[in-house]
Amino acid sequence: MGRFVARRLLGMTGVLFAISVIVFLIFNVIPNSDPAARIAGKNADPALIARVTADLGLDKPLPVQYLTMMKQIFTGELTSYAKDRNVVEQIWEGLPATFSLCIGAAVLWMALAILFGYLSAVHAGKFTDRALTILSLVGISMPVFWLAAMLLYYLTFKVELFPTGSYVPFTESPGEWAYHLILPWFTLAVLFVGIYSRVLRSNMLDVMNEDYVRTARAKGLSERQVRMRHVLRNSMIPVITLFGLDFGQVIGGGAILTETVYNLDGVGLYAGEAIRSLDLPPLMAVVMFGAFFIVLFNTIVDILYAVLDPRIRLGEAAPA
Amino acid sequence: MSPILTVDDLRVSFATEDGVVKAVDGVSFDLSAGEVLAIVGESGCGKSVTAQTLTGLTRATNARITGSVKYRGKEINGLDDNQLRDVRGEQIAMVFQDPMCALNPVYRVGDQITEMIHAHRDVSKKEAQAKAVELLRSVGIPNPERRVRLYPHEFSGGMRQRVMIAMALALEPDVLIADEPTTALDVTIQAQILQLIDQLNRDRGLAVIIITHDLGVVAEIADRVLVMYAGQVVENATLDEIFYEPCHPYTWGLLGSLARLDQPRTARLTQIPGAPPSLLSPPSGCRFAPRCSHVFDECTELPPLEARTGGVHLDRCWLDSEAKAHHG
Numbered sequence: 041m042g043r044f045v046a047r048r049l050l051g052m053t054g055v056l057f058a059i060s061v062i063v064f065l066i067f068n069v070i071p072n073s074d075p076a077a078r079i080a081g082k083n084a085d086p087a088l089i090a091r092v093t094a095d096l097g098l099d100k101p102l103p104v105q106y107l108t109m110m111k112q113i114f115t116g117e118l119t120s121y122a123k124d125r126n127v128v129e130q131i132w133e134g135l136p137a138t139f140s141l142c143i144g145a146a147v148l149w150m151a152l153a154i155l156f157g158y159l160s161a162v163h164a165g166k167f168t169d170r171a172l173t174i175l176s177l178v179g180i181s182m183p184v185f186w187l188a189a190m191l192l193y194y195l196t197f198k199v200e201l202f203p204t205g206s207y208v209p210f211t212e213s214p215g216e217w218a219y220h221l222i223l224p225w226f227t228l229a230v231l232f233v234g235i236y237s238r239v240l241r242s243n244m245l246d247v248m249n250e251d252y253v254r255t256a257r258a259k260g261l262s263e264r265q266v267r268m269r270h271v272l273r274n275s276m277i278p279v280i281t282l283f284g285l286d287f288g289q290v291i292g293g294g295a296i297l298t299e300t301v302y303n304l305d306g307v308g309l310y311a312g313e314a315i316r317s318l319d320l321p322p323l324m325a326v327v328m329f330g331a332f333f334i335v336l337f338n339t340i341v342d343i344l345y346a347v348l349d350p351r352i353r354l355g356e357a358a359p360a
Numbered sequence: 361m362s363p364i365l366t367v368d369d370l371r372v373s374f375a376t377e378d379g380v381v382k383a384v385d386g387v388s389f390d391l392s393a394g395e396v397l398a399i400v401g402e403s404g405c406g407k408s409v410t411a412q413t414l415t416g417l418t419r420a421t422n423a424r425i426t427g428s429v430k431y432r433g434k435e436i437n438g439l440d441d442n443q444l445r446d447v448r449g450e451q452i453a454m455v456f457q458d459p460m461c462a463l464n465p466v467y468r469v470g471d472q473i474t475e476m477i478h479a480h481r482d483v484s485k486k487e488a489q490a491k492a493v494e495l496l497r498s499v500g501i502p503n504p505e506r507r508v509r510l511y512p513h514e515f516s517g518g519m520r521q522r523v524m525i526a527m528a529l530a531l532e533p534d535v536l537i538a539d540e541p542t543t544a545l546d547v548t549i550q551a552q553i554l555q556l557i558d559q560l561n562r563d564r565g566l567a568v569i570i571i572t573h574d575l576g577v578v579a580e581i582a583d584r585v586l587v588m589y590a591g592q593v594v595e596n597a598t599l600d601e602i603f604y605e606p607c608h609p610y611t612w613g614l615l616g617s618l619a620r621l622d623q624p625r626t627a628r629l630t631q632i633p634g635a636p637p638s639l640l641s642p643p644s645g646c647r648f649a650p651r652c653s654h655v656f657d658e659c660t661e662l663p664p665l666e667a668r669t670g671g672v673h674l675d676r677c678w679l680d681s682e683a684k685a686h687h688g
Contacts, residue, residue, distance in 0.1 A: 165421075251461035254417055258456075259476040259527070260449030263441045269475070270464055350511040351465055 041343075048339040052332075059331045060324065064106050067320045074098075075121040075320065096121060113325055122319045130322065131307055131329055137207040138306035140217065141224050141298065142290045149229035149236065150283065156233065157240025157279075158272060164245055172237065179234030188227045188301035195223065205302030224302045228295055232286060236279055243275035250274070277348050284341030285334065292330025362433075363390035364534055364567050365414070365452075370427035370437070372409050372418055381639045383409045385591035386427075388665070391535065394565040396558075398582035398599075400572055400614065404636060406591040407571045411539050413437075414569075415452050416444045431535075450480050453528035457540040459520035463512040469496075470508030473527045480531055495526040499556060518549035525556060529566075536560070539571045554580050575618050579603065587611050590637050590647040593665055596674040607668065607675035607684045609652045646677070654679055 076093040077084070093099050097108060112118035116128040160172040195201045202223050208216040247253065248271055256270045257263075286294075292307075299308035307326060314322035346352045372384040384406040391397050399407045412418050414429055416439065429437040436447050448454075456462040463472060473495060474488035483491075489508070496504035499522040512520055521541060528536055538557060542550035558581045560566045572578060578585055578599070585602040587595040587610065595608040606612055616630035634651040637643055643650055645660040652659070658678040665676045668684070677684070 251456055251458060252464040254412075255454075255456060255462045255524075256464070257417055257419075257441070258415060258448055258454040259479065260445045260447070260531075261475065261479050262445060265475075265479065274464065274466060349466055351513045 044343075045339070048342070052335040052339070055335050056328060056331055060110065060328055061106070063324055063327050064102075064109070064320075067318075067323065068102065070318070072318075075318075078318070079121060109321065109324060112321075113328065118321045118325060120314075120319050120321050122317045127322045127325045130310055131325055134305060134307040134310050136209060136306075137304045138291060138293075138295065138299070138308060140207070140210065140221060141228065141295055141304055141306060142287065144218075144221055145225045145228035145232075145290070145295075146283070146287050148225050149232040152229065152233045153236030153240060153279070154272075154276075156237035157244065157275075158267070160237060160241040161244035161248070161271075161275075162267060164241075169241075176234035176237050179230045180238075182230060184227060184231065184297045185301055187230060188223075188298060191223050191227060192301065205304060207304045207306070224298050224304060227302070228290065228298045236282060239282065240275055240279050243278055244271050247271050247274045277345070280344055280348060281341055284337040284344075288334035288337030289330070291337075292333040293326050294330070364393045364432060365391040365569075366428070366430040366433075367391075367410075367414070368428040368430075370410065370413060370429065371425070372406070372413050373424045374420060375422040375424065376640075379640045382591050382642070383639060384413065385642075387588070387591075387593050389586055389593065389596060391567050391569060393534065393567055394561065396561055396568045396570065396581055396583045397586060398570050398572060398578040398584070399586045399588060400575065400578055401588035402573055402636060404639075405588045406639075407588050408539050410588070411454075411537050411569060411571050414537060415448050415454065416441070417454075445479075449476055449528075449533065450531045451533050452535040452537060453531070453533040455521070455524045455528050455536065455538040455541045458544045459517060459524050460512070460544070462524055463520060465512055468509055468511055469515070469523045472512075473508075473523075473530055476527055476530050491530065492526075495530055496523070498529070499523075499526040500552075501526070516549075517545050518552060521545060521549075521553050522556065525553070525560075529560065532564075533566070535567045535569065537569045537571075540573070541570065542574070542577060543572070550577070551580075557581060575614060587614070590642055591639055592647060592676065593674075594648065594676045596665065598673070601673050605673070605685070607673065607679075607681075608648075608677045609654050609679070610648045611675075613651075654683070 076089050076096060076098055079096075080089045080092050097105060100108075109118065113128070116126070118127040119125060120127055120130075156172050156176065160169045163169045191202075192204065196204045203220050205224070206220060208220050210217040253266060253270050256266045261269075293311040294308070295306065296308035296312050298304070299306045300312050303309070307329065310322060311326040313319075314326060367390075368388050370384055370387045371382070374381045374383060387406070387410050389397065399410065401407050409418060413425055414436075416436070418425060425437065427437060428435060431447060431451060436444065439447075463469065467475075470489060470492045473492040474485070477483060477488040477491055481488075493504045493508050496507055501507055501519060501522050507515075507519075512523070515523060521544075525536075525541075536557070541557070542553050545553060554577060557568060557570070561568050561581075568581075570577065570581065582599050584596070584598055586593055587602070587608065589610050595602070595606070595611050597605075597607070602611060603615070606615055610632070613630070613632035617632065619629060632651055637647055637650065645662050646652070646655075647662075649655045649659040656678070661678075663676045663678050665674050667674050668677075668681055675684075
């Protein structure tokens with residue numbers, strides 16, 4: 041177990057390094073991305089551009105620039121080119137909104153996906169199953185930005201049922217916090233509910249044919265016990281894998297569309313701004329931040345795997 | 361003594377795209393308390409479906425089940441899952457073929473046993489756990505206090521089957537249905553498992569239905585033998601009658617394909633020519649007729665299962681008793 045975690049942490053460092061190099065290089069080959077030219081303004085003379093270039097350290101060789109940037113990220117001194125503000129602080133400020141959005145949505149999507157997947161599998165082929173199948177396909181097919189816009193239009197402008205987005209800190213008013221987040225939670229969760237409930241349904245249908253389920257029935261357990269303890273429990277393992285990946289991804293800025301449409305001041309919104317202004321430091325920091333969470337949750341899932349399925353041994357042949 | 365389990369004209373058919381498959385076609389038998397009944401036949405003859413149907417475990421939505429299964433005079437065929445809960449495990453317990461797949465890989469074996477106890481009895485966790493340890497010990501698992509906390513994959517095949525048997529015994533049922541309990545095990549372990557079942561039968565008076573295609577297993581432990589072919593019972597007799605006075609040509613074929621130490625080494629094993637008929641459209645008349653070397657005119661009509669050689673030795677063949685006695 042200890043060795044496993046150590047190995048994964050080492051791997052994580054490798055992944056983060058590779059990602060940072062790739063992002064850095066991509067940024068340097070994008071046309072029209074020279075920050076000095078952008079900062080100096082439209083009609084700047086070459087001398088001004090040269091001065092800005094020197095100020096930002098962009099005249100140094102690429103490896104040196106890269107190392108400087110990395111050092112700034114880890115010491116928390118990285119500042120944005122465009123706005124001259126501390127990047128790490130800004131991400132830090134975005135965390136409450138992002139975490140509130142993602143954790144709430146994750147709870148919602150897991151609860152609904154398990155409920156729908158379970159009902160769908162138990163009533164396979166019947167009306168409930170068909171209705172839920174259509175519902176989940178609709179959920180999967182709806183683009184997040186469209187769904188968010190529709191919900192905003194109908195439920196906040198037309199009916200005035202919900203507030204128009206924006207984030208209220210939990211510490212300020214828990215009620216308002218939840219009230220403001222209901223639509224974003226729902227928007228972010230819909231896609232995942234659709235996918236996960238489908239995956240869970242097919243897993244459950246497979247597991248229902250397993251011999252140990254027959255054994256469970258032969259033991260005289262109630263149908264509910266058979267389904268919950270034997271079918272559902274064993275069907276959850278692949279769903280947990282998906283969850284680890286997706287949750288890491290939405291925390292790490294994947295909720296960018298939801299945050300943008302609902303104007304939630306989180307990491308995703310910040311990432312969106314950085315992309316629009318082609319601002320490397322925040323981009324780099326956000327990507328690293330996202331990659332960190334994806335790798336982190338991947339590792340957690342692998343550890344959770346060994347808990348869920350005792351046949352998996354972490355030390356020996358852990359799935360990479 | 362009245363039988364503990366009475367099966368009368370049990371029929372199980374599955375509606376498929378190609379037609380109706382009659383997997384079990386009019387099976388009847390009695391099981392007395394303390395009796396070991398072996399159901400033998402080749403793959404696909406309906407023996408496992410018969411066994412599973414007894415406790416309502418044939419669950420396919422396209423299955424049609426008719427006939428009667430009476431446990432101590434009470435009809436249990438057609439009961440719903442909830443009503444069957446009292447029968448399953450409590451009165452009739454089952455052991456399956458492949459003990460690796462039959463145990464849930466994610467739970468400790470002790471928990472799988474106590475789960476069954478809790479489902480039927482109002483006992484504390486501690487009592488159930490102690491009972492699990494005691495059960496594991498009673499089926500010959502060494503060091504049960506430690507083993508009870510292990511997972512199925514940490515057991516060998518034979519030990520897993522012992523766990524299955526221990527679990528089946530948890531509620532002290534009257535009947536144990538063992539569906540090919542030794543097929544997935546190697547020979548030395550097979551003997552141990554059979555010995556265990558035999559011992560439970562003698563010590564506790566447990567009635568056993570053992571499903572097998574292995575006549576060696578039958579000879580070892582059965583009191584009475586039911587020979588099935590293409591969904592029907594073709595012969596129903598005591599162990600000695602099956603081995604010394606078999607009446608049905610199919611039984612002759614099964615016995616002929618058995619390697620025996622009391623025969624000269626040069627004797628070749630005989631095999632039954634052909635393959636079992638499709639259960640979609642079984643031959644009219646005797647189902648074994650197309651493969652039978654004794655076939656004659658009357659075989660175009662299906663013979664009833666009845667005693668032809670006297671006593672309670674039932675068979676389903678038109679040959680006269682003299683011809684049968686001669687062959688047997």
